Amino acid sequence: QVQLVASGGGLVQAGDSVRISCLASGRPLVGYRMGWFRQAPGKERVFLAAINWNGANTYYSDSVKGRFIISRDIPKNTVYLQMNNLKPEDTAVYSCAIGTAAGLAGAAGSYDYWGQGTQVTVSS
Numbered sequence: 001q002v003q004l005v006a007s008g009g010g011l012v013q014a015g016d017s018v019r020i021s022c023l024a025s026g027r028p029l030v031g032y033r034m035g036w037f038r039q040a041p042g043k044e045r046v047f048l049a050a051i052n053w054n055g056a057n058t059y060y061s062d063s064v065k066g067r068f069i070i071s072r073d074i075p076k077n078t079v080y081l082q083m084n085n086l087k088p089e090d091t092a093v094y095s096c097a098i099g100t101a102a103g104l105a106g107a108a109g110s111y112d113y114w115g116q117g118t119q120v121t122v123s124s
Helices: none
Strands: 003-007 011-012 020-023 033-039 046-051 058-060 068-073 078-081 094-100 118-123
Touching: 003 094, 020 033, 020 094, 020 118, 033 068, 033 078, 046 068, 046 078, 058 068, 078 094
Parallel strands: 011 118
Antiparallel strands: 003 020, 020 078, 033 046, 033 094, 046 058, 068 078, 094 118
């Protein structure tokens, strides 16, 4: 069983940068795709970014491309999301997920394990 724990969120001001982390435990992540999603109050969960198992390929939604950077540390079983120039509309619960089989990086249904999420609140 894989467990994911996200951390690093909090209250920040518009224009700030934050890096959130997702630590995976239970099995090595070699071969697995990892992704970040977010869900704002009253809205659906949306895809942000994904990275393949060795970090060689990354994928971003148009809404965050150029501002957010996904990376992973394989020995530490951790994936990161560096978020720059944050805006109030970035306020949401950010969740990480693992996909164990081939699938669309941006499709929530292609991920098998989910973390509990970390809240990021951006004040104006």
